[in-house]
Amino acid sequence: xxxxxFLRLWLATTCSGLATWAxxxxxxxxxxxxxxxxxxxxxxxAARTVGFLLAVPVSGVFADRYARRHVVWAxxxxxxxxxxxxxxxxxxSVTVMAIAAAAAGAGQGACRPAFQALTAExxxxxxxxxxxxxxxxxxxxxxxxxxxxxxxVATVAGAGALLAGIGVLWLVTAVVPPRGAGTPxxxxxxxxxxxxxxxxxxxxxxxxxxxxxxxxxxxxxxTGYAATGVLLPVxxxxxxxxxxxLAAALTGYxxxxxxxxxxxARWRPRARGWAALAGLACYGxxxxxxxxxxxxxxxxxxxxxxxxxxxxxxxxxxxAAQRExxxxxxxxxxxxxxxxxxxxxxxGLALIAPAVDAFGVDAxxxxxxxxxxxxxxxxxxxxxxxxxxxxxx
Numbered sequence: 001x002x003x004x005x006f007l008r009l010w011l012a013t014t015c016s017g018l019a020t021w022a023x024x025x026x027x028x029x030x031x032x033x034x035x036x037x038x039x040x041x042x043x044x045x046a047a048r049t050v051g052f053l054l055a056v057p058v059s060g061v062f063a064d065r066y067a068r069r070h071v072v073w074a075x076x077x078x079x080x081x082x083x084x085x086x087x088x089x090x091x092x093s094v095t096v097m098a099i100a101a102a103a104a105g106a107g108q109g110a111c112r113p114a115f116q117a118l119t120a121e122x123x124x125x126x127x128x129x130x131x132x133x134x135x136x137x138x139x140x141x142x143x144x145x146x147x148x149x150x151x152x153v154a155t156v157a158g159a160g161a162l163l164a165g166i167g168v169l170w171l172v173t174a175v176v177p178p179r180g181a182g183t184p185x186x187x188x189x190x191x192x193x194x195x196x197x198x199x200x201x202x203x204x205x206x207x208x209x210x211x212x213x214x215x216x217x218x219x220x221x222x223t224g225y226a227a228t229g230v231l232l233p234v235x236x237x238x239x240x241x242x243x244x245x246l247a248a249a250l251t252g253y254x255x256x257x258x259x260x261x262x263x264x265a266r267w268r269p270r271a272r273g274w275a276a277l278a279g280l281a282c283y284g285x286x287x288x289x290x291x292x293x294x295x296x297x298x299x300x301x302x303x304x305x306x307x308x309x310x311x312x313x314x315x316x317x318x319x320a321a322q323r324e325x326x327x328x329x330x331x332x333x334x335x336x337x338x339x340x341x342x343x344x345x346x347x348g349l350a351l352i353a354p355a356v357d358a359f360g361v362d363a364x365x366x367x368x369x370x371x372x373x374x375x376x377x378x379x380x381x382x383x384x385x386x387x388x389x390x391x392x393x
Contacts, residue, residue: 005178009115009122010135012177016076016111017139018146019169023048023083023104025150026166030159035091044086047098051105053343059110060335061196064328068118069179071331072111076174079107080167087163107170109338116334120322121180129319133265136311137258144254200332207324209273209389210333212382213317216280217341219375222348223368224283224306227290228253230352231361235290235299245296249303253286256307263308264315273388276316277376282309284372291365320388 024045030036036044055075063071082103089096123131150162204210228250236246260279269275282305289302325333355364379385 005122006131008176008178009119010131010138012072012076012173013115013135014138014142015169015176016108016115016173018142019079019083019166019173020108021139021143022146022150022162022166022169023086023101025147026159026162029150029162030090033159035159036094036097040094040097043094044097044101048101048105048108049343049346051102051107052109053339055106055109056112056335056339056343057197057332058193060113060200060332061193062110063114063117063331063335064200065196067180068114068121068331069177071114072118072177073174075107075110075114076170076172077107078110079104080170080174082107083167083170084164087160087167090160090163104170109343111173112338113331113334115177116318116321117327117331118177118180119318120327120330122178125323128322129268129315130265132315132318133261133311136314137261137265140254140257140261140311144251144258197332200329200336203326203329204333204336207384207389208382209384209387210321210324212379212385213273213277213388214337214340216277216375216379217313217317217337218344220280220283220372221341221345223371224286225345226348226352227287227365227368228303229349231287231290231356231365234361240296245299248296248300249286252300253303253307256304256309257311258307259304260308260311261315264312267312271386272316273320273385274380276313276388277380277385279309279312281373281376282306282312284369285309287365287368287372291362291369316388324389 027036027041027044031038031041059071059075082100085100086097086104089100119128119131119135153162204214232249233243233246236243236249267275284306285302286306289299292298321334321337322330352364355367
């Protein structure tokens with residue numbers, strides 16, 4: 001944190017993470033204010049997701065073609081301009097809100113792979129795990145305290161003013177990051193977009209640990225995250241008769257993630273890849289607690305374990321990509337990561353409700369538990385997964 005260049009990068013990624021989290025929360029407050037309907041909220045958030053999915057692969061190519069700092073600037077500025085438009089259209093036009101939300105989602109998506117590659121340029125290799133942990137710790141801290149702070153501000157300022165504040169966060173994201181260390185070899189060469197993206201896919205296939213880990217991460221998010229988003233509120237209401245379990249579990253998850261970030265900043269296990277995959281498997285304790293007839297404290301403890309585990313996976317995962325992937329293809333490989341894992345998580349959310357109607361809550365939860373435990377275990381068998389790369393610890 002005494003390194004000015006890293007401090008600027010840390011501040012920018014924290015602001016982008018907070019802005020990403022805040023938009024759906026503030027739009028939810030707009031529904032409570034009756035300036036936006038529930039169906040309008042769904043349309044706007046769906047448009048944001050579409051913008052994210054379209055921008056991630058484009059950003060991956062551009063961030064390997066041009067200076068990563070410039071890509072972050074363009075992405076952050078796009079979201080900074082689009083967010084106030086959402087505020088101005090609030091209560092007037094859902095169509096305009098949706099178009100602006102798609103642009104904001106594109107800015108959000110474009111930032112992700114560019115930040116991953118910029119981190120590798122700004123931070124020395126031996127300090128990247130600590131750097132990644134510091135950035136995820138900051139984002140988790142803000143999302144822990146931000147709901148209460150935002151709700152408090154909402155008592156004196158409406159959703160429109162809060163949306164303008166999100167625009168300011170994106171503006172900081174655009175202007176604060178430092179320049180990268182240099183130009184990776186090959187970035188000056190210009191091929192067609194499809195060919196350059198395909199080169200990124202070929203680079204990803206060179207790393208069996210990456211493909212296996214990405215498959216496991218996608219499976220866990222599509223099932224475990226969907227159980228959190230859809231079934232946790234249902235179980236909290238029906239099994240425990242209170243929303244308190246919902247609030248405590250989500251808070252416990254974030255608190256666990258904070259603890260995981262602190263642990264992984266210093267922890268260097270011998271089999272770093274296997275340790276990370278074991279952490280990912282801990283997400284299975286979240287749906288397991290919902291499945292079994294246990295005390296609410298056990299449910300919350302399961303979410304704490306899931307939070308610890310996800311950061312024990314995330315930080316070494318990002319660090320491994322920055323270490324093992326060719327520098328001039330890092331943004332494209334990172335874009336594949338975000339596109340398939342977090343970008344496609346809405347698919348799991350969309351499918352889980354019909355699955356519950358067809359098979360019942362218990363069957364769906366049991367499937368989520370099995371997938372969350374089995375997918376990382378299967379990934380661990382893939383060559384080079386033990387270390388997430390070369391075999392020396």
